[in-house]
Amino acid sequence: PEAAVASKPAVVENCATTIEANDQMQYNADSITVPASCTSFTINLKHTGTMGANVMGHNVVVAAQSDMEGIDQDGAGVTPDHVKADDARVIAHTKVIGGGESTSVTFDPAKIKAGGPYKFFCSFPGHMTLMQGSIQVQ
Known part of the structure; x- marks a missing residue:
């Protein structure tokens, strides 16, 4: 049986x-x-840990699944947010935050309606493997 x-x-x-x-x-x-009825959508990110943004920083990047690797590689070490400036593949992203901090990003869901699949992920170096999920309009 499948797990x-x-x-x-x-x-x-x-x-x-x-x-x-x-x-x-x-x-x-x-x-x-x-929800398909939303004309804008906000992702609030809350870092519940205690470690600093330079050690265990997190963000949320929204992009097509096929663009994740490139965005992650091109943004690695690009501080402070680990996203290359003006990267056209990035649909939306928050800044990188550390423990106890919060941030948010608002974007137009129309950008994730066609094509895809789309994902949200953390572009802090080394985090994408564990920190990712799907995002879709329904």
Whole structure:
């Protein structure tokens, strides 16, 4: 029998969601479903850990799954947010935050309606493998 994949959908209310990230390199959600009625959507990111942004910083980047590797590689070491400036592949991204901090980004869901699949992920070097999830409009 196939192993059950633990799914942790983000709670979405009023065209927004809050995702938590921690010192164990984990988000508390692995999928975000944006209601089709939303004309803008906000992802709030809360770092529940205690480590600094320079050691265990987290952000949220929204992009096509096929663009993740390139965005991650090109942004590695580009401080402070580990996203290359004006990277056209990036649909939206927050700044990198450390323990106890919060940030948010708002974007137009129309940008993730066609094509895809789309993902959200952390572009802090080495984090993408563990910190990613799907995002779609439904």
